[in-house]
Each structure stands twice: as C-alpha cells, then as structure tokens.
Amino acid sequence: MVKLRSGALILGSMAMLHASATVLRAQQPVVISVGNITVDACSGRLSVPIFMTTPYAVGGFNFALSCTQPSWLYFTDGADISNGYVNWDTVGSIISNWEAVGSNVQSASPGTIRVTAIADMPGGQDDIYLPPNPGGLLMTLHPKLSHDICADTSQLLQLDNAGVADTTGYILYPDTLISDYVYLLPGPCADAPRGDANCSHSVNGVDVVYLVAYFKGLGNSYCCLCTGDANSSGTVNGVDITYLVSYFKGQVPPPLPCD
Ligand SMILES: [Ca+2]
Ligand SMILES: [Ca+2]
Structure with a gap:
C-alpha cells in the first residue's frame, strides 16, 4: 500500500516522495525512458511513449517532461485532466489499473507537464503495484506542437525531476536514471x-x-x-x-x- 494522502496527489506528491526519502541504496537503477515519438498530420498532436524498467516493485513515481524551448510545444493547462486523454493516457500500459494518475500543467509553463502516479490509494484496491519487470509502457503523453512550427530537429524533449517510490510510498529508489534527451521529430x-x-x-x-x-x-x-x-x-x-x-x-x- 502506498501511504500517500490523496490530497497530495497533483501538486504535492512529488515533493512528498522526495521529502520521504528514507534512502534505500539500489543495486540497479530504475530507468525511465522515452520511446519513438509520432505526430498526427495537421493536428500537430504528438504521442510520446514513456517506458520504465525496474528491478524493484514500484508503488509510485513522478517525473516531468519538457522541451528545451518550451514554447515549441504545449499541454492543455489545468490541474488534472485524467479523462479524455487530452495530455496523456495509460491505455495498454503497465499502470492502466493504478488508482491515481495525475498531471499538472501551469499556464506559466505550458510546455512542461509534471506527472504523478500512485498504485494504491488508502482504502483502495491492494497489490496493484508494479512487480519487478524488464520494462514496459508507463503512459503516453500528448503535447501539441506549436501552431507554426514546421520542422526543427534541434529541439529536445527532456525528462527530469524523476522520483520512484517503493510499495510503501516512504522509500525512494535513489538511483533513477532517465534517458538521454530525445530529438523532436519534424512537425506535420x-x-x-x-x-x-x-x-x-x-x-x-x-x-x-x-x-x-x-x-x-x-x-x-x-x-x-x-x-x-x-x-x-x-x-x-x-x-x-x-x-x-x-x-x-x-x-x-x-x-x-x-x-
Ligand atoms: Ca494539400
Ligand atoms: Ca495570407
């Protein structure tokens, strides 16, 4: 059971996960990486798959995705839009049965999304955390290219501020690697x-x-x-x-x- 308060989900849980770091020295890192990015013609809607490889059982994680020039892409502003797949979806992913997945996009930084996911909320279904596994799709993010961006492969998507917790929510895996920066594909x-x-x-x-x-x-x-x-x-x-x-x-x- 991940012992995080539900009210902390969107804005606060990243800080809570970090703040609760009773450090367990990992032998192997948890790896969060970006897969192949695709873009819908005309709509400019990107699909950015995020993968996790973990040798440990995982009960929660945070990360942020942004662009080196944030004005080049944007997410829909809002505290949490878990329905409708505006900013992200978990269809077919290894966390599709998790109890809480949230995102936060601020109007001041529409090119950055912060994602928090928790396997078990208090009082919820038990034992739906990620078992150790060789890797799998975490979720797919859906930013949009800015309207008049035709093509530029000099811009990079980057993952950072990653935190991965064990099944108690109180122990962070300190060695969390995130993949090298990923080049944005040419626009539609x-x-x-x-x-x-x-x-x-x-x-x-x-x-x-x-x-x-x-x-x-x-x-x-x-x-x-x-x-x-x-x-x-x-x-x-x-x-x-x-x-x-x-x-x-x-x-x-x-x-x-x-x-
Ligand atoms: Ca035409
Ligand atoms: Ca004209």
Whole structure:
C-alpha cells in the first residue's frame, strides 16, 4: 500500500516522495525512458511513449517532461485532466489499473507537464503495484506542437525531476536514471509547400475546401502558418482562399516557397 494522502496527489506528491526519502541504496537503477515519438498530420498532436524498467516493485513515481524551448510545444493547462486523454493516457500500459494518475500543467509553463502516479490509494484496491519487470509502457503523453512550427530537429524533449517510490510510498529508489534527451521529430508540415493548408504535400482544390471548412468552424486549422498563408501576407484569412482559387485559374503566380 502506498501511504500517500490523496490530497497530495497533483501538486504535492512529488515533493512528498522526495521529502520521504528514507534512502534505500539500489543495486540497479530504475530507468525511465522515452520511446519513438509520432505526430498526427495537421493536428500537430504528438504521442510520446514513456517506458520504465525496474528491478524493484514500484508503488509510485513522478517525473516531468519538457522541451528545451518550451514554447515549441504545449499541454492543455489545468490541474488534472485524467479523462479524455487530452495530455496523456495509460491505455495498454503497465499502470492502466493504478488508482491515481495525475498531471499538472501551469499556464506559466505550458510546455512542461509534471506527472504523478500512485498504485494504491488508502482504502483502495491492494497489490496493484508494479512487480519487478524488464520494462514496459508507463503512459503516453500528448503535447501539441506549436501552431507554426514546421520542422526543427534541434529541439529536445527532456525528462527530469524523476522520483520512484517503493510499495510503501516512504522509500525512494535513489538511483533513477532517465534517458538521454530525445530529438523532436519534424512537425506535420515539414517540407510542405505554401498553400498546402492540409499538409498533404500537394496544393490543390482540397486545400481550398479545407480552409473554407476551417473558417466556418467545421474542420481543423491549417497545419502551420506558411502552408496556410498562400499569398505570403504573414496571416491566414479569406484572402488566401481567394489567392488559391485565382492560382488554380492561372490568374496569379504560384505560392512562393516556404522559408
Ligand atoms: Ca494539400
Ligand atoms: Ca495570407
């Protein structure tokens, strides 16, 4: 049983886990790492799988995920949104039956998410902690790329402030390793041409329909500023739709290359 008070879950448990560190010197580290990152076309929604390898039974953990330039990605601000998988999900993971998984994203730092997970809340189901195992998916985080980020592999995702507790919640495993930094993948509109509002990598009538639907509130937004801004004005609006239509009629030059 992890003996953490429920009220401490979201904001306080990271500190509690650290504060309760009656240190047990681990022979082998617990390893938390980032798997292969994927990105949805156009929505810019990333899937960032987080894995844990542990030689010990684990009853709780904390960690934070951020980007070296936090403005390049963001999570939905809010104290805890465990439903709806806005920021993360545990579907098919080794903690999918844990009693409490929470996250905290602050408006001042929307590019950083802090995650806390506890196997057994007081009075809850017993013995659902992680047994020693060779590794497994902890959860999948879902930040979004900032709207006008087309591609940049110089930015890094980083895990830090990790804490892993045993099944009592009072003992930390002090040797918790987190993986090396992971490069962000190119965004959904990497190498997409100007005017290609839906990032299909071709400019055609579908992009006109796409923009019209967006401005009517019926569809997704253009995937980055360059691809939506057909006339290179620096903004995306109805003029870009007109420009694309005129281009298809041969009345104006093709959209310029993206920078
Ligand atoms: Ca297109
Ligand atoms: Ca424009």
